[in-house]
Amino acid sequence: xxxxxxxxxxxxxxxxxxxxxxxxxxxxxxxxxxxxxxxxxxxxxxxxxxxxxxxxxxxxxxxxxxxxxxxxxxxxxxxxxxxxxxxxxxxxxxxxxxxxxxxxxxxxxxxxxxxxxxxxxxxxxxxxxxxxxxxxxxxxxxxxxxxxxxxxxxxxxxxxxxxxxxxxxxxxxxxxxxxxxxxxxxxxxxxxxxxxxxxxxxxxxxxxxx
Amino acid sequence: xxxxxxxxxxxxxxxxxxxxxxxxxxxxxxxxxxxxxxxxxxxxxxxxxxxxxxxxxxxxxxxxxxxxxxxxxxxxxxxxxxxxxxxxxxxxxxxxxxxxxxxxxxxxxxx
Numbered sequence: 001x002x003x004x005x006x007x008x009x010x011x012x013x014x015x016x017x018x019x020x021x022x023x024x025x026x027x028x029x030x031x032x033x034x035x036x037x038x039x040x041x042x043x044x045x046x047x048x049x050x051x052x053x054x055x056x057x058x059x060x061x062x063x064x065x066x067x068x069x070x071x072x073x074x075x076x077x078x079x080x081x082x083x084x085x086x087x088x089x090x091x092x093x094x095x096x097x098x099x100x101x102x103x104x105x106x107x108x109x110x111x112x113x114x115x116x117x118x119x120x121x122x123x124x125x126x127x128x129x130x131x132x133x134x135x136x137x138x139x140x141x142x143x144x145x146x147x148x149x150x151x152x153x154x155x156x157x158x159x160x161x162x163x164x165x166x167x168x169x170x171x172x173x174x175x176x177x178x179x180x181x182x183x184x185x186x187x188x189x190x191x192x193x194x195x196x197x198x199x200x201x202x203x204x205x206x207x208x209x210x
Numbered sequence: 211x212x213x214x215x216x217x218x219x220x221x222x223x224x225x226x227x228x229x230x231x232x233x234x235x236x237x238x239x240x241x242x243x244x245x246x247x248x249x250x251x252x253x254x255x256x257x258x259x260x261x262x263x264x265x266x267x268x269x270x271x272x273x274x275x276x277x278x279x280x281x282x283x284x285x286x287x288x289x290x291x292x293x294x295x296x297x298x299x300x301x302x303x304x305x306x307x308x309x310x311x312x313x314x315x316x317x318x319x320x321x
Contacts, residue, residue, distance in 0.1 A: 046235075142223060145227075
């Protein structure tokens with residue numbers, strides 16, 4: 001009778017410690033990778049969606065995040081939690097995508113088309129149609145306005161605000177992802193809120209005048 | 211005054227619009243799509259040797275086409291020259307075979 005070396009199923013991994021999961025991932029264990037993806041896919045997708053405000057882009061970038069995890073799991077050192085590391089990749093990839101969009105917007109062809117149709121930018125047009133699926137119906141319109149204003153914040157403020165508000169991370173978790181101290185994150189979030197207040201004030205003032 | 215208060219109220223409400231947001235979820239086929247993408251990425255790219263072979267092959271193909279073109283021009287030139295001479299020979303041979311007279315004879319007699 002042969003002894004079968006079965007790969008543990010996804011459910012069997014539930015009680016496995018992170019360090020053990022890491023060892024299996026670094027050995028190229030497919031079941032471990034599947035478990036990792038299924039555990040973190042929603043957190044990654046939601047983070048990307050919070051930044052990109054586009055379902056298709058969020059799905060693409062979420063896949064890229066896990067491809068990066070798959071390729072670089074060997075380089076991962078346990079100085080941070082696995083989920084923190086994955087968040088970092090998700091944030092970096094999302095910001096890269098936003099920068100790529102902006103570059104495209106600046107390029108002549110897109111600029112010409114954009115100005116021809118009288119649009120300021122493709123990103124803003126996409127964002128105005130975006131509705132986050134996790135929002136309550138009564139908040140959808142307001143959230144759309146808020147998302148539009150979040151885009152005008154600096155990258156750091158935007159990152160801290162998105163991670164805290166959309167993904168619901170604590171100050172400590174945001175600090176870990178952004179490799180900052182908790183007071184620095186508190187300060188970032190305070191400034192983000194103040195800027196948003198000003199921007200929203202201008203927005204409503206302008207809309208009232210119109 | 212009332213308008214300012216109204217705006218401030220709107221700003222506060224909007225700032226809290228994301229307070230009870232729920233996490234967006236992907237569908238159940240996310241892993242399958244990811245797996246397909248990883249497999250696609252891992253497909254071996256063309257090795258250096260086959261790239262070099264591909265370049266050599268394309269150069270050889272261009273050279274061959276050039277040779278064929280030059281050869282066809284040369285052969286066509288020769289063929290037209292022999293064709294013209296063979297037409298003349300053919301007329302003479304036809305006249306001899308069927309014992310035909312020179313047609314210019316009748317024109318000359320008419321005059």
